Amino acid sequence: MREDRRRRYDDGFRREALELIKSGAGKDTLARRLAIPVYTARNWIRLYRSNGEEAVMGGGGSRRYDWETKVAAARDHVENGLTKTEAMARHGIASIAYLKAKVAYLEKLRALRASKSRGASEAPSSDCSQGGDTGSTTS
Known part of the structure; x- marks a missing residue:
């Protein structure tokens, strides 16, 4: 142990x-x-x-925070430019580790959404009427 x-x-x-x-x-x-x-x-x-x-x-x-508090604190830091300490104070969050984890999650989610939106606009159409490959493996 x-x-x-x-x-x-x-x-x-x-x-x-x-x-x-x-x-x-x-x-x-x-x-x-x-x-x-x-x-x-x-x-x-x-x-x-x-x-x-x-x-x-x-x-x-140890404390538990509702979903709205978690998201609001992370957004205040990432989108509104508050320092982590300011976001913690505004939302009553006691643990910096907790806020760091939520911020990291929100930043990853934002990056994923951005890459998907770029990928959708740059990807070729797979519409059969345009002669594109449908991805089908059967002949």
Whole structure:
């Protein structure tokens, strides 16, 4: 069985991080002062900016979002130019990983639709009346 290597941070430690974040510390300063990974520092700063102190303190646990919220947040980022942090704050999404996944899905869907619409206008007609190949393998 795999061991969970994630480090757990107690409330006092997170409060100390919050004070640094509130005073304007960036991810590098926060990581260096608290001896935490830069990735963790960046996530805590994003959480604070998008959902306040409670999000950094770990309140709320796992959340579920309705379909409209998911799509609206991804669209705000992709189509309306909001940063991920701004989209998270607007729609109350606590996890950056969740928003990244939705944005990636929306971007792939948009690319697929664009390639299909280009392909339809460039593809030759398969209409028999125009003498095109119908793709039939029978003679």
